[in-house]
């Protein structure tokens with residue numbers, strides 16, 4: 001069976017992490033969240049976590065080499081056989097290209113990009129109200145992450161727009177369950 005690979009794309013606070021977790025559990029895929037992987041490294045005080053911390057605390061992107069290396073390591077684990085949902089990755093053109101290469105090595109390809117559309121004002125409100133206690137959910141860092149998302153979008157989405165039908169957009173300014181119905185339908189149609 002060929003694995004199914006999906007990217008969840010959207011601004012911080014759009015709910016892609018929550019949706020990825022739920023969809024991965026229901027459909028037997030693994031969730032690969034680079035933000036969560038970095039936070040895990042940080043809490044375990046690994047060398048990679050220490051390297052990443054200086055960037056994360058400022059809301060800056062961790063360099064491609066470190067990020068791609070971490071994803072490569074994650075994808076080498078056996079639970080990825082059925083496929084994965086990437087959330088928070090890729091965020092640069094180099095990461096998008098590297099992801100294609102990594103998936104090719106695994107005998108698969110990117111099957112779907114789910115684009116979570118959310119106005120920046122709503123994104124800001126959600127991040128300011130978030131109670132997860134994340135070190136980067138501070139007002140000044142939030143502003144930077146929101147502004148940087150426009151750059152991330154300009155780096156990544158043109159690369160995927162070249163492939164007809166790859167991107168499916170959904171309205172992320174709705175209740176979690178309503179969004180999940182769309183997510184589930186899109187994923188079910190993409191599963192091999």
Ligand code: AMP
Pocket residue numbers: 012034035036038055056057059060061062063067087088089090091095136145
């Ligand atoms: P997130 O949980 O996706 O909002 O990510 C939290 C932080 O981790 C980001 O602000 C970055 O510092 C770092 N990070 C997560 N994913 C990436 C990525 N794909 N490339 C570079 N840095 C990342």
